[in-house]
Amino acid sequence: MAEHWQALAAPAEAGREKDTAPDDFAGLVRRHQAMVYSIAWHFLHDRGLAEEVAQEVFLRLHRELGALESPDHVVLWLRRVTCHRALDRWRRRRREEISLEEAGELASAPQECDPLLEDRLRKLVASLPPKWRAMVILRYQEDLQPAEIAQVLNIPVGTVKSGLQRALATLREKIRRSMGGPEQ
Amino acid sequence: MNWEQELRAALRRHEPPAGFAERVLERAATESAAPVRRRRPWLRWCAVAASLALLAAGGYQYRERRLRGEEARDQLLEALRVTEAKLELVRKRLNRTSGAAHLETRQESRI
Numbered sequence: 001m002a003e004h005w006q007a008l009a010a011p012a013e014a015g016r017e018k019d020t021a022p023d024d025f026a027g028l029v030r031r032h033q034a035m036v037y038s039i040a041w042h043f044l045h046d047r048g049l050a051e052e053v054a055q056e057v058f059l060r061l062h063r064e065l066g067a068l069e070s071p072d073h074v075v076l077w078l079r080r081v082t083c084h085r086a087l088d089r090w091r092r093r094r095r096e097e098i099s100l101e102e103a104g105e106l107a108s109a110p111q112e113c114d115p116l117l118e119d120r121l122r123k124l125v126a127s128l129p130p131k132w133r134a135m136v137i138l139r140y141q142e143d144l145q146p147a148e149i150a151q152v153l154n155i156p157v158g159t160v161k162s163g164l165q166r167a168l169a170t171l172r173e174k175i176r177r178s179m180g181g182p183e184q
Numbered sequence: 185m186n187w188e189q190e191l192r193a194a195l196r197r198h199e200p201p202a203g204f205a206e207r208v209l210e211r212a213a214t215e216s217a218a219p220v221r222r223r224r225p226w227l228r229w230c231a232v233a234a235s236l237a238l239l240a241a242g243g244y245q246y247r248e249r250r251l252r253g254e255e256a257r258d259q260l261l262e263a264l265r266v267t268e269a270k271l272e273l274v275r276k277r278l279n280r281t282s283g284a285a286h287l288e289t290r291q292e293s294r295i
Contacts (some may be wrong), residue, residue, distance in 0.1 A: 025209070026205060026209055026214065028202060029204075029205045029208050029209065030205050032276065033200050033204055033205055033208075034197040034198065034200070035197060037198065037199070037200035038195075038196075038197040038198050042195055050200075051201060051204060054200060054204070054208075055204075055207065055208050055211060058208045058212070059208065059211055059212055059215060062212045062215070062216075063215075078241055083269070084266050117190065117194075117219070118190075118193055118194040119194075121190060121191060121194035121195075121196050122195065125191075125194070136191065136195070137195060140188070140191040140192050140194075140195045141192075141195040141196065141197060143192075168187060171187070171191075172187065184248065
């Protein structure tokens with residue numbers, strides 16, 4: 001079993017993960033915790049819930065690790081299960097959608113690495129319909145191509161492409177309206 | 185505004201709160217230490233067999249009751265038929281008796 005853990009804990013994606021060399025489940029958690037936690041956080045926009053979801057995902061990984069065959073499989077599995085868990089949790093919560101009003105007004109025009117704009121964008125992403133949200137997070141947080149997103153979410157590539165286009169258009173429109181831009 | 189850059193910056197990865205990995209490992213250890221519930225496939229078959237037995241017993245009882253009901257209905261119909269025959273007999277006798285009495289009365293009046 002220990003060899004299986006070691007094999008799975010090997011780096012899956014060059015350049016994306018830390019260069020630690022874990023040899024057990026702890027190593028897997030440390031290697032992938034930022035990915036799992038960030039997907040959940042960007043999805044739910046709630047740090048407490050994101051940690052809960054991330055913990056559940058890793059506990060499930062602990063139980064089902066025997067069924068996973070390679071480091072790439074582990075990463076795909078983690079992304080898929082995190083998206084589904086976050087979606088489930090969001091549906092359960094669903095008490096309030098983050099609206100533009102809650103996102104607040106920008107004090108000034110956006111600049112490069114504007115923390116206010118970044119916060120606004122995160123909130124706007126969290127206000128997208130869940131499927132689009134998952135696509136945007138996987139595209140821009142995980143840097144996945146549409147085909148890879150389709151694999152994670154188990155949907156056709158065409159759906160991913162059109163979903164991403166519509167999600168970006170929605171985000172653009174919302175940010176333009178919040179900044180008081182001209183009507184198109 | 186370069187949307188791709190803005191979104192990548194906004195959605196970059198973040199480390200979870202301090203102690204996250206330790207908390208996960210602790211929960212995993214607790215879960216591993218908990219007694220594992222052994223699966224007993226025969227238990228499921230027993231439950232299925234018990235359900236089938238209950239179903240069969242219920243069906244048998246239903247059938248018995250229906251047969252008994254039909255039997256009681258047949259007996260009642262037979263009893264009604266016998267009663268009807270008896271009543272018909274009585275009616276005929278009454279007719280005959282009243283007819284004879286009427287004839288006697290007419291003969292007496294002629295005399």
